Amino acid sequence: MKRPTIADIAQLAGVSKGAVSYALNGQPGVSESTRRRVLAIAEEIGWNPNGAARALSGAPSNTVGMVLRRPARILGVEPFFMELISGVEAELAARSYALTLQVVADQPAEIAVYRRWWGERRVDGVLVCDLGVDDPRIQVLKELTLPTVVVGTLGKSAGLVSVWSDDAAAVVEAVEYLSALGHRHIARVGGLPELRHTAARTEAFEEVCRRLDVAPALTISTDYTGEDGARATRRLLSSRQRPTAILYDNDVMAIAGLAVAHEMGLSVPADVSLVAWDDSVLCQLVHPPLTALSRDIPAYGGHAALQLLDVIAGLPAVSVQDETAHLIPRGSTAAPPPGRGDQTR
Amino acid sequence: MKRPTIADIAQLAGVSKGAVSYALNGQPGVSESTRRRVLAIAEEIGWNPNGAARALSGAPSNTVGMVLRRPARILGVEPFFMELISGVEAELAARSYALTLQVVADQPAEIAVYRRWWGERRVDGVLVCDLGVDDPRIQVLKELTLPTVVVGTLGKSAGLVSVWSDDAAAVVEAVEYLSALGHRHIARVGGLPELRHTAARTEAFEEVCRRLDVAPALTISTDYTGEDGARATRRLLSSRQRPTAILYDNDVMAIAGLAVAHEMGLSVPADVSLVAWDDSVLCQLVHPPLTALSRDIPAYGGHAALQLLDVIAGLPAVSVQDETAHLIPRGSTAAPPPGRGDQTR
DNA sequence: CCAGTCGACTGAACCGGGTAAGTGCGTCGA
DNA sequence: TCGACGCACTTACCCGGTTCAGTCGACTGG
Numbered sequence: 030m031k032r033p034t035i036a037d038i039a040q041l042a043g044v045s046k047g048a049v050s051y052a053l054n055g056q057p058g059v060s061e062s063t064r065r066r067v068l069a070i071a072e073e074i075g076w077n078p079n080g081a082a083r084a085l086s087g088a089p090s091n092t093v094g095m096v097l098r099r100p101a102r103i104l105g106v107e108p109f110f111m112e113l114i115s116g117v118e119a120e121l122a123a124r125s126y127a128l129t130l131q132v133v134a135d136q137p138a139e140i141a142v143y144r145r146w147w148g149e150r151r152v153d154g155v156l157v158c159d160l161g162v163d164d165p166r167i168q169v170l171k172e173l174t175l176p177t178v179v180v181g182t183l184g185k186s187a188g189l190v191s192v193w194s195d196d197a198a199a200v201v202e203a204v205e206y207l208s209a210l211g212h213r214h215i216a217r218v219g220g221l222p223e224l225r226h227t228a229a230r231t232e233a234f235e236e237v238c239r240r241l242d243v244a245p246a247l248t249i250s251t252d253y254t255g256e257d258g259a260r261a262t263r264r265l266l267s268s269r270q271r272p273t274a275i276l277y278d279n280d281v282m283a284i285a286g287l288a289v290a291h292e293m294g295l296s297v298p299a300d301v302s303l304v305a306w307d308d309s310v311l312c313q314l315v316h317p318p319l320t321a322l323s324r325d326i327p328a329y330g331g332h333a334a335l336q337l338l339d340v341i342a343g344l345p346a347v348s349v350q351d352e353t354a355h356l357i358p359r360g361s362t363a364a365p366p367p368g369r370g371d372q373t374r
Numbered sequence: 375m376k377r378p379t380i381a382d383i384a385q386l387a388g389v390s391k392g393a394v395s396y397a398l399n400g401q402p403g404v405s406e407s408t409r410r411r412v413l414a415i416a417e418e419i420g421w422n423p424n425g426a427a428r429a430l431s432g433a434p435s436n437t438v439g440m441v442l443r444r445p446a447r448i449l450g451v452e453p454f455f456m457e458l459i460s461g462v463e464a465e466l467a468a469r470s471y472a473l474t475l476q477v478v479a480d481q482p483a484e485i486a487v488y489r490r491w492w493g494e495r496r497v498d499g500v501l502v503c504d505l506g507v508d509d510p511r512i513q514v515l516k517e518l519t520l521p522t523v524v525v526g527t528l529g530k531s532a533g534l535v536s537v538w539s540d541d542a543a544a545v546v547e548a549v550e551y552l553s554a555l556g557h558r559h560i561a562r563v564g565g566l567p568e569l570r571h572t573a574a575r576t577e578a579f580e581e582v583c584r585r586l587d588v589a590p591a592l593t594i595s596t597d598y599t600g601e602d603g604a605r606a607t608r609r610l611l612s613s614r615q616r617p618t619a620i621l622y623d624n625d626v627m628a629i630a631g632l633a634v635a636h637e638m639g640l641s642v643p644a645d646v647s648l649v650a651w652d653d654s655v656l657c658q659l660v661h662p663p664l665t666a667l668s669r670d671i672p673a674y675g676g677h678a679a680l681q682l683l684d685v686i687a688g689l690p691a692v693s694v695q696d697e698t699a700h701l702i703p704r705g706s707t708a709a710p711p712p713g714r715g716d717q718t719r
Numbered sequence: 720c721c722a723g724t725c726g727a728c729t730g731a732a733c734c735g736g737g738t739a740a741g742t743g744c745g746t747c748g749a
Numbered sequence: 750t751c752g753a754c755g756c757a758c759t760t761a762c763c764c765g766g767t768t769c770a771g772t773c774g775a776c777t778g779g
Contacts, residue, residue: 034735045759077493081429082735085764101464105457105672112450119446122477129474132467148422316661327450379765390729427765430734
């Protein structure tokens with residue numbers, strides 16, 4: 030089946046290519062009767078615009094891109110990304126935009142993808158996640174003037190727009206809650222330390238622990254996987270000064286941590302309280318259900334998508350603060366065991 | 375920043391556009407010294423090929439497409455799709471192919487997307503899921519001669535290639551297992567009845583029940599959501615002839631069903647046994663952990679991706695049967711309550 | 720010594736649309 | 750009756766690569 034072109038339409042309608050182009054694009058320059066005739070013929074022979082040809086003349090691709098730098102297999106396990114993507118898709122789909130995903134192994138590869146997409150005009154803009162503390166991608170994207178929205182804390186990198194949520198406030202809420210329950214020994218199983226939001230959380234964690242007179246805050250760094258979360262939990266729970274509460278940087282690790290506690294014969298929450306970050310179904314299914322810092326991740330992705338569409342449209346866009354994660358207490362948190370908490374309560 | 379073109383390179387190198395094109399593409403027709411000079415200049419000025427221009431001349435887009443016909447939000451909750459996509463991405467990423475996802479509301483919209491992608495040469499091929507019993511997409515894709523791989527049972531639709539797994543055999547294994555435990559009253563909470571694999575499962579279910587002399591097989595149709603699964607379970611468990619075992623068509627519904635059983639004061643597996651289809655982490659986290667029909671879904675997606683790349687490359691490709699889901703017995707299945715099962719055992 | 724061949728390269732057409740500039744024609748006002 | 754004007758188109762070139770048919774010069778062989 031040969032793809033029909035506007036030349037075919039032109040021939041059938043007995044007009045020139047140019048006239049067909051005007052007619053199909055609702056531009057002035059053709060009579061109403063001709064326009065209708067052209068549209069009817071286009072419909073009849075099943076014409077579709079050739080995006081490549083349009084793109085050559087500078088038309089948008091109606092596609093936004095997202096590069097994920099992690100093992101592809103993790104995608105299926107990590108609820109955060111899937112929910113984020115589903116939210117992004119929900120907004121894009123409503124506007125007939127497509128989402129192109131590309132999984133890469135490392136940062137140079139990621140930057141190469143941006144350059145390629147830009148050169149090929151394959152996407153109209155990109156969503157960038159997991160910003161590093163000093164992220165070279167920002168500079169590249171600025172240079173390319175590729176419309177970009179950052180998902181997550183952007184810091185003072187002017188010139189780009191981000192959708193972010195106040196991780197520091199969420200950390201404070203969680204620690205204050207644990208402190209109010211009487212915990213004086215709280216540890217944290219953190220994400221990749223080179224990520225900006227991890228740094229923000231760590232800083233907030235240390236500060237609030239100081240303020241509330243909680244024992245020196247200890248954060249163990251992980252790579253967000255369940256295995257690493259289990260390892261960190263094992264280390265914490267077998268230390269001499271065993272913490273009475275642990276705050277995890279995602280839900281996968283919290284669930285792995287819960288399993289480790291059980292495996293070590295500790296009861297949750299009687300012996301140790303656990304708090305997860307990001308509240309997927311997983312948190313509600315385990316036993317006991319996990320207290321979690323919850324936020325609407327699909328909405329987060331949706332907002333980012335809308336921001337990006339604004340940036341692409343050239344509208345003035347500013348960074349937007351999204352909902353702050355809020356604590357949902359469930360069965361995994363309680364007062365610390367007697368003699369290990371705040372005796373004044 | 376203006377994008378450099380091969381014309382720029384040609385000027386700098388003092389050769390013609392054509393020579394530059396040959397040099398950049400490793401084609402014969404230029405001397406080794408010229409080729410090196412051209413490549414050096416291209417590298418230096420940061421040239422990237424313009425995909426639109428290439429596509430205009432018939433080059434592939436190095437992208438495969440996948441249309442998902444369901445509410446975008448579901449993506450984040452339904453482990454099957456995410457795992458499938460992660461497997462697809464794993465294979466594509468290794469070959470620098472991108473995946474374009476488009477979520478649509480209904481079948482006409484889906485077909486329109488295929489036509490558009492084809493017209494725009496936006497994708498080199500597509501993966502098609504959730505084949506209906508009499509699916510109009512097949513005809514359209516054949517007409518368009520858009521390289522296609524079907525994920526799931528294809529039936530006798532010649533001309534297309536599929537990667538499928540033997541759902542009927544898996545149903546038989548599950549029912550035989552339940553029957554061996556003594557169950558004589560097994561119900562099934564099935565997926566959308568208009569889908570081909572649902573039809574295949576239903577047929578196999580009815581046949582094996584007949585063969586094993588199990589009570590008339592009852593399948594309740596659902597839309598795969600947890601809510602619908604809960605509703606179906608409630609109906610089954612409150613019926614006069616309450617089944618002693620329920621087989622679910624996905625994991626989300628099985629988990630919802632487990633919650634319903636608890637809510638109705640029934641014990642799993644003492645009062646009723648549950649079997650899930652597709653074995654995500656969810657199944658292992660709930661209490662009791664769910665017996666499930668397990669298969670490697672990322673691998674399934676990966677195989678489909680590889681098949682599609684073969685089809686795109688014009689290699690002779692034939693439908694491939696993937697691993698059959700196999701039963702993993704866990705805590706949610708046991709012998710039926712006394713007096714309700716097979717008295718001969 | 721000259722035809723034939725080959726390698727290196729040029730020029731131009733081509734892909735399928737977008738669009739600025741130009742043309743022909745009817746209409747209107749003076 | 751003539752020029753001005755505007756509509757409805759046509760013409761032609763652009764976008765940035767690919768590719769095919771030449772061209773030109775050097776080398777080869779008989």
